[in-house]
Amino acid sequence: MIVIDYRDGRPIYEQIVHRFQEMILKGAMAPDERMPSIRTLAIELAINPNTIQKAYTRLEQEGFIYSVKGKGNFVAYSESLREKKREDIMEQFLELVKKAMELGVSKEDLIETIRSLKGGNSVDRG
């Protein structure tokens, strides 16, 4: 479920936060679904419970999960959060497109790259 990469430059807690965000945003974890308990996950990943705690606290502050004392942590993902995330991504997308163009990549190349991807919601007609 969660994999720690010690060669990854990012701190452990950040990797955990990122991984859960991903799963929650993709719908791999449903709203109100229970998160693994802090202790369980700590043992499974062989890291300190405090580090998991830190990751969960971050996820809670960002609105991805909510905590019920004595019961555990639960997925709290809502559509408004999804919308916010979408805007973040589009902002990064714009930045990247500008960078690419500064390096001499043409708009057509970028568009071709997108078209070449499988899936996506766009409808291909004639």
Add this chain to the structure above:
Amino acid sequence: MIVIDYRDGRPIYEQIVHRFQEMILKGAMAPDERMPSIRTLAIELAINPNTIQKAYTRLEQEGFIYSVKGKGNFVAYSESLREKKREDIMEQFLELVKKAMELGVSKEDLIETIRSLKGGNSVDRG
């Protein structure tokens, strides 16, 4: 030439590296042009010379500049570097497009976003 933003989350040396990369890639600094000396820049920006040293070392490792003992540091930008950079960007671009699509953004939306940007090298016919 270089501006430090202390509110920017990134460490100072990283901001300096990034700024020089930008200028070199854009051609604002020509190959074999002399970089500002470490001491001069340190005084100008009112920061520790160690920090400039670290930034220059990083730029050298990444192939953006080369150092000549007793003479200073010089821009080493070549077309191959530009090509490598371009590939990096396109990789990030692909990742981001996938993320956006996972969040329900359609290919057409992304393409429209690109088209809406001013400038760019693509030729519009008909």
Add this chain to the structure above:
Amino acid sequence: MIVIDYRDGRPIYEQIVHRFQEMILKGAMAPDERMPSIRTLAIELAINPNTIQKAYTRLEQEGFIYSVKGKGNFVAYSESLREKKREDIMEQFLELVKKAMELGVSKEDLIETIRSLKGGNSVDRG
């Protein structure tokens, strides 16, 4: 009668305490009326009886209910309690008004906000 919101940050027992306080203060429960039995309520809400027990103990400490051994728990609300509660609220109100003024909200704005509320016991003349 009682609804638990697991997304609410507060612990479950606190939500129960708060809900009963509200009902008793509003008069939705009359003095000497019998409270739901601990077991019944625990089953109904699908939570641990210890949690209800804790809530009732708290309500008793605060003078909202009294317990009769072998008979159950009963509403103990009296006018003096209501008066005490009123003073508590007015104290919080004063604190909040001060905070708002520190942030630059004028007295007139606050007064307008109160006036804009529907209901209320104040008499509007001419």
Add this chain to the structure above:
Amino acid sequence: MIVIDYRDGRPIYEQIVHRFQEMILKGAMAPDERMPSIRTLAIELAINPNTIQKAYTRLEQEGFIYSVKGKGNFVAYSESLREKKREDIMEQFLELVKKAMELGVSKEDLIETIRSLKGGNSVDRG
């Protein structure tokens, strides 16, 4: 500057967060002013540096301060944050007014309470 109250129910880190928020919002600390270093404050208050760290991290996430690696933490307070805070307070204000009215306090009593306070930005005419 900061005082810890061990009888206060709230955790230590939260008391610290709250105290700094207060000072920053009141203008007792100016933007870009340096915060006490984590270690210094830890010694002064005789508590663990981790606890201060936690408080500072929270303040950073909430936009009250920003951190510069190797330099320290600095006040980052901006007008937009002040505006957000004001809205929070007004929301609490509304809740409290409703509660007071449920307990039989009249609008006029509340308004009188506000008027009786010294200071405030409202202009008294006639």
Add this chain to the structure above:
DNA sequence: GTGGTCTAGACCACA
């Protein structure tokens, strides 16, 4: 059992 707070102390990156 569950999460939350705190301490003591190590080690790292950055300036």
Add this chain to the structure above:
DNA sequence: GTGGTCTAGACCACA
């Protein structure tokens, strides 16, 4: 010197 991360381990509140 400055902040940031992590471990080991204690102790508390809640269910």
